[in-house]
Amino acid sequence: MRGIWTTDHVRQAEDRLLAVTPEGALMRRAAHGVAVHAARMLAEHAGSVSGRRVVLLVGAGNNGGDALWAGAFLRKRGVGVAAVLLKPEKAHPQGLAALCRAGGRVVPLADGPQWIENADLVVDGIVGISAKGPLRPDAAELVERVTAPVLAVDLPSGVEPDTGAVDGAAVAATATVTFGALKPVHVLNPERCGEVVFVDIGLGDELGEPDLRRLDAADVAAAWPMPGPSDNKYSQGVTGVAAGSAAYPGAAVLAAAAAVRATSGMVRYAGHAADVVRWHWPEVVATGSIFDAGRVQAWVVGPGIGTGSAGRDVLVHALGQGVPVCADADAITIIAERPEVLDARDPDTPLLLTPHDGEFERLTGKAPGPDRVAAVREAARRFDAVVLLKGHSTLVADPAGRVLVNKARGSWLATAGSGDVLSGLTGALLASGLEPWLAAGVAADIHARAGELAARGVPASASGVLAAIPDAVRQARSLAP
Numbered sequence: 001m002r003g004i005w006t007t008d009h010v011r012q013a014e015d016r017l018l019a020v021t022p023e024g025a026l027m028r029r030a031a032h033g034v035a036v037h038a039a040r041m042l043a044e045h046a047g048s049v050s051g052r053r054v055v056l057l058v059g060a061g062n063n064g065g066d067a068l069w070a071g072a073f074l075r076k077r078g079v080g081v082a083a084v085l086l087k088p089e090k091a092h093p094q095g096l097a098a099l100c101r102a103g104g105r106v107v108p109l110a111d112g113p114q115w116i117e118n119a120d121l122v123v124d125g126i127v128g129i130s131a132k133g134p135l136r137p138d139a140a141e142l143v144e145r146v147t148a149p150v151l152a153v154d155l156p157s158g159v160e161p162d163t164g165a166v167d168g169a170a171v172a173a174t175a176t177v178t179f180g181a182l183k184p185v186h187v188l189n190p191e192r193c194g195e196v197v198f199v200d201i202g203l204g205d206e207l208g209e210p211d212l213r214r215l216d217a218a219d220v221a222a223a224w225p226m227p228g229p230s231d232n233k234y235s236q237g238v239t240g241v242a243a244g245s246a247a248y249p250g251a252a253v254l255a256a257a258a259a260v261r262a263t264s265g266m267v268r269y270a271g272h273a274a275d276v277v278r279w280h281w282p283e284v285v286a287t288g289s290i291f292d293a294g295r296v297q298a299w300v301v302g303p304g305i306g307t308g309s310a311g312r313d314v315l316v317h318a319l320g321q322g323v324p325v326c327a328d329a330d331a332i333t334i335i336a337e338r339p340e341v342l343d344a345r346d347p348d349t350p351l352l353l354t355p356h357d358g359e360f361e362r363l364t365g366k367a368p369g370p371d372r373v374a375a376v377r378e379a380a381r382r383f384d385a386v387v388l389l390k391g392h393s394t395l396v397a398d399p400a401g402r403v404l405v406n407k408a409r410g411s412w413l414a415t416a417g418s419g420d421v422l423s424g425l426t427g428a429l430l431a432s433g434l435e436p437w438l439a440a441g442v443a444a445d446i447h448a449r450a451g452e453l454a455a456r457g458v459p460a461s462a463s464g465v466l467a468a469i470p471d472a473v474r475q476a477r478s479l480a481p
């Protein structure tokens, strides 16, 4: 698992490390990483390093200092470097002196746009982890002029470091070189960061418990249930799916099929689409009603069941079975409208809610807003449930405050029925015995991989995502060391 730390925690860790490190050493280490990657980008985008033109956008803090030192290092490789200082009187003095010693030039702010237009590469050192609010107008104006590839120092300026939110002009980086720790922006707004390159400046021991976590392929591969020599169809967990209706059987077919594709445990379906499910997936044991469905190790309830009393009865029954429940789609609306249905839940029964933004607002009375991490954490605490908030990057919070982030792999999953596939995957992992927080995170990871594999660069349907599940699992396993 990769840890991700908020800017407050990174700053505290940096302060502790700075106290025991020679002055300027950390910044030079960070800046050297920026320069190495800048040279790589010049070679890639402009065909050579020496003789190319780099423009540094330099703010008033240490982020600008990093950019200035990186410029000094690039001069040694024969790169032409010009620095546009947003606040000349506050530019990092040692960095500025180093750049000037190395033969870099400082250009007036008013000439910035002209220099930017002729640059082979722009280094964004406007603002780093101490950014506050939208970019100031002079910085915003410069950012809007950029057409060359951009290398962001630590994070793309204009994107809120802890939430990834953008309000006004912001850098869209080709790559971001970050130091010491991944920060929330890198996983919450990956599009603005481009490729994220990590430079170790020795913060590791100072960081403590991460604020957010991201699963690696190795975590997903290790968690994914595989049948062993002594397994049978029951021992791997039976997934129950209560979804769809006679008029709308699609959700039932997709959710049940995703559970079938995910694991080799058995899948039971209960609902009015039993015939259609059985016809498409003969391996599913399908029945017309949840009340005679038999034992399962986890229930997926909600997609397409409707929000009336019949749907309510199904949800209440599932919540009373003493097994984990993944409540999705209509089940979330039912809970939002009639929170008392949760009285049917035994306090020890794990509950997993999987809302998209609209359902989240219905459920909690408030849209997730720009701070999605805070919103999902609060919802998890309030409902004493694991909450998976769908979005470009998917977030999974548990009542104890742990949050997993699943970074988007494009927008391929924004298609009808994609959520039904996710709930089936999640249900199968719950049935296999994974703890709900991890089950939801692992399911989101495989869902995103399957979306990418199904799409291969062109739009994909939910059926395509469903078909790609086994390859997504193979991919995660092949990437695990």
Ligand SMILES: NC(=O)C1=CN([C@@H]2O[C@H](COP(=O)(O)OP(=O)(O)OC[C@H]3O[C@@H](n4cnc5c(N)ncnc54)[C@H](O)[C@@H]3O)[C@@H](O)[C@H]2O)[C@@H](O)CC1
Binding pocket: 014, 015, 018, 026, 027, 028, 030, 031, 059, 060, 061, 062, 063, 064, 066, 126, 127, 128, 129, 130, 131, 132, 133, 134, 135, 136, 139, 153, 154, 179, 201
């Ligand atoms: N502290 C350390 O040990 C290290 C810090 N490093 C760098 O230092 C950065 C943090 O530096 P600082 O804390 O000095 O602060 P920053 O450089 O992140 O930014 C603070 C400055 O930016 C200006 N600013 C804030 N919000 C703005 C906005 N919306 N628009 C325009 N200007 C804005 C403020 O006037 C302030 O002076 C990190 O992101 C990293 O790049 C690295 O050199 C590694 C070592």
Ligand SMILES: [K+]
Binding pocket: 063, 124, 125, 126, 127, 128, 152, 153, 154, 155, 156, 157
């Ligand atoms: K920056």
